[in-house]
Amino acid sequence: MSSVSKSLLQGAQEALDYAEGNTKGSKTRHVHVPKQIDVKSIRETLHMSRSEFSSHFGFNPRTIEKWEQGVRQPDGSARAYLTVISKNPKAVERALKQ
Amino acid sequence: MSSVSKSLLQGAQEALDYAEGNTKGSKTRHVHVPKQIDVKSIRETLHMSRSEFSSHFGFNPRTIEKWEQGVRQPDGSARAYLTVISKNPKAVERALKQ
DNA sequence: TTGCCTTATACCCCAATGGGGTATATAATA
DNA sequence: TATTATATACCCCATTGGGGTATAAGGCAA
Numbered sequence A, B: 001m002s003s004v005s006k007s008l009l010q011g012a013q014e015a016l017d018y019a020e021g022n023t024k025g026s027k028t029r030h031v032h033v034p035k036q037i038d039v040k041s042i043r044e045t046l047h048m049s050r051s052e053f054s055s056h057f058g059f060n061p062r063t064i065e066k067w068e069q070g071v072r073q074p075d076g077s078a079r080a081y082l083t084v085i086s087k088n089p090k091a092v093e094r095a096l097k098q
Numbered sequence C: 001t002t003g004c005c006t007t008a009t010a011c012c013c014c015a016a017t018g019g020g021g022t023a024t025a026t027a028a029t030a
Numbered sequence D: 001t002a003t004t005a006t007a008t009a010c011c012c013c014a015t016t017g018g019g020g021t022a023t024a025a026g027g028c029a030a
Helices: A003-023 A039-045 A050-057 A061-069 A076-087 A089-097 B003-023 B039-045 B050-057 B061-069 B076-087 B089-097
Strands: none
Touching (some): A039 A061, A039 A076, A050 A061, A050 A089, A076 A089, A076 B089, A089 B076, B039 B061, B039 B076, B050 B061
């Protein structure tokens, strides 16, 4: 399967999951954390090398390397964190520096 | 060793690491991510149950449970994320909701 | 009272991950 | 030229993430 098809399927599945979550009447608003995440594009959008990205956000550079090469997949907490970074990197940097 | 002693030693070690990092003339400013982190106190400061905390920040509730009970230690990325949450939870929530 | 739901502790289990070591290659910079 | 930064690519393994299940206690509604 192409990576585009995979992406589309993933999106569809997530939409289903989300709808299901709603119809089941959960009380807390669940935050959306994608099951797959493109670490390299997040990093490149910020114009940072791997070591810059790592030291700015508190990652181990080896871990970033593995994620970007597809050798490992970021676990749930890491995906949540990466999502936050991708949406508001400056807020994250500010929080970590203070 | 008492947990207090452990804390003191840890702090000292981190100070050393930090100083070393500086004297070695690294160009990028390294962000400080503690090697141990009190997940429960972060959560309780926010007045959230484990499931609330999980759904607000994209964690798996089982993972939070393990961390708080000391059964598991959050890995590096999780500690960085938890640090950000503890310093600016609202910014994180905003980022995840948008 | 009884029953239900939420929260929390406490086990077992295991594939997958995080993170370290090391080697190689290339582009940039001094 | 030599050196440094960046990146790919292996090996390795203790630790983690996350799921299953059982128990117990507090709050709340019927």
